Amino acid sequence: MTRNKLKEAAMRLFGEKGYEGTALSEIAKEVGVKTPAIYAFFENKEDLFMTVFREAMGSYNSYIQALSGEHKELSAKDSLYQILTRQYAFYQQSREASLIVLRYVIFPPAFLKETIEEAFLESDKLLTNVIEQLIKKGIEEGDIREQPIPLLADAFLNLMDGLSMQYFYYTSKEVYERKLNHAFTMYWSSASS
């Protein structure tokens, strides 16, 4: 119980204020426990952080993996669009997890630069794969115009990254949704045949 509450508080605080910017005492206080209690569950600050980070990365990965199973019966357009809304939904439902993933993928603290890079590359490969499959299917079914898959995939991944950034610096829902739709409209207009 306490362990979980600690993880949740840590996730939120590490995500919001960063690793160095978050004191163990803050995490403890949010859980209503004294600092040393943390050490009953985690070896040290780094361990707590890594546990939380791995968990966030994990749920990000399973959200990606979940994407691949859902599109059997959708058109390519709907599938791709759904990926964007799913990403959006993930950011909203798991704000903390996504914040922490985003933050530490771009700005890893020195002591886990490598670990994170590996984790990210795998995740990236996974996502790329899902997108490519979808595009391939779209081409086969005639929804997408015959074009090199890496071109279509890279552009779509770029679109997703752009939206990720925008999600975290535009706080307004409306603006974000407009951006999402505009970006996707343009993308689809050149992808479709």
Added chain:
Amino acid sequence: MTRNKLKEAAMRLFGEKGYEGTALSEIAKEVGVKTPAIYAFFENKEDLFMTVFREAMGSYNSYIQALSGEHKELSAKDSLYQILTRQYAFYQQSREASLIVLRYVIFPPAFLKETIEEAFLESDKLLTNVIEQLIKKGIEEGDIREQPIPLLADAFLNLMDGLSMQYFYYTSKEVYERKLNHAFTMYWSSASS
């Protein structure tokens, strides 16, 4: 002299390791000076950071502003493409400045969340303006198909944001350039008439 060296060191370290992750002593050491010397030039850590951050934001803004003047004689396509390469060039030439801008626009420390948000919004408006002008001109000259300007602009801005993120998590030059070209190719294919 020392003041400038301090700013440079601070820029790099704040960019790489963050505000809380950087000790004044590190900055001083890199400049070959003892910590208290910093206080001869800056009121405190926050002041040093803000000075440096404002400067970085400033050079980012002037790079944007510079964009608007350069396109008088280029085609819309070349203009837009040039914006991407200019952004790329800026990231490469002013790696530290861009890192610090990117980091603190997405993850501002509590004490300057507001300041930064304002600064960013202005910068964003500036950039949006430049892009919109360009697009308008492109439409007028018949290079760009008649479409709502916000649609074209949002998609392009999204493209730029995506590339920003990718610049900082893909270390490889080749990968980045491929991504850039793929994203632009797709964009232009649906923008052009």
Added chain:
Amino acid sequence: MTRNKLKEAAMRLFGEKGYEGTALSEIAKEVGVKTPAIYAFFENKEDLFMTVFREAMGSYNSYIQALSGEHKELSAKDSLYQILTRQYAFYQQSREASLIVLRYVIFPPAFLKETIEEAFLESDKLLTNVIEQLIKKGIEEGDIREQPIPLLADAFLNLMDGLSMQYFYYTSKEVYERKLNHAFTMYWSSASS
């Protein structure tokens, strides 16, 4: 069972790393038990230490006491020499006990300076007594030249102390045995008639 294993582990660790240098958790870990289990057998750290120390002191004392009974039929020289070898044997068999006794007799932690001093003085008196009896007998039997008993006793006790120190800072068996024999040879040469 556990109680005894705790005492053994405590004896070794307190002897090797000292009172403050030894954490209860280390002792518990060596026994394969969690720290709070210690409190089922001992009131607190101090109690555990004192129990162990008293036991060590006790076996040191009984080794001394045992000395006095063994010499009825030996010559004075053999008796005295045997005391040295017995001391040596005790250090080897009960390395932990002797380490702890030596350490805390010379460097008692403040909270048991008095207790230890008393215990030591008694032990010292005991040993002095044994030695003096032996010497007296040796003089009576003509093995030892007529000389003041305190002179002979003090010198012999000094010899023993010297060997104690040397035992713990020379790790080599050969060196120690050479030192022992040399010291005793010289002693006996001036003690004997």
Added chain:
Amino acid sequence: MTRNKLKEAAMRLFGEKGYEGTALSEIAKEVGVKTPAIYAFFENKEDLFMTVFREAMGSYNSYIQALSGEHKELSAKDSLYQILTRQYAFYQQSREASLIVLRYVIFPPAFLKETIEEAFLESDKLLTNVIEQLIKKGIEEGDIREQPIPLLADAFLNLMDGLSMQYFYYTSKEVYERKLNHAFTMYWSSASS
């Protein structure tokens, strides 16, 4: 100034209460300074300890080295006796230094077992050398009976070690001096011809 006062306080406290038993705050308090001030002069606790220990060991070594120069015109007996009184004087004048040397030569904390062993062995060699020279001279001049030098040296060194221990566990001056004289009388009686 403060640096020296810190070393003095550290010497006394480390000697009396041991490394783990001494908090930096105690040392600071004795000097009338706050704990972090220590870090202006020493890297950390270990560094402070090692500095102090090396210094103590150093003055012990120079006292030994000083011994060798002083005996040119004394008889062998007086020379050897003077060594004992010099040792005694050193213990009295530099009580802290000798306590710390004695304590950590016999009971080194794990992290400097090696360093200390080396330092001690060198010191031991030095002392052995001085003693052997003296004995050789004594034999040549006919004051000491012809006997193997190692025998005479080992016995004398043993005597010194015994007195070292006794110095620290008998607080009384009279007792110590009696012990010293008794031990030396016996030694000389078998050394002299």
Added chain:
DNA sequence: CATGAATGAGCATTCATTCAT
């Protein structure tokens, strides 16, 4: 008996900051 959870006290250490020089 033994443990998991929790804590108060304390510790070494870092850091931003001040101030006299």
Added chain:
DNA sequence: CATGAATGAATGCTCATTCAT
């Protein structure tokens, strides 16, 4: 301008101890 000395505040962490289970 620059530094050495010093400090208050905070941090991560350890440890002896307690207590309910």
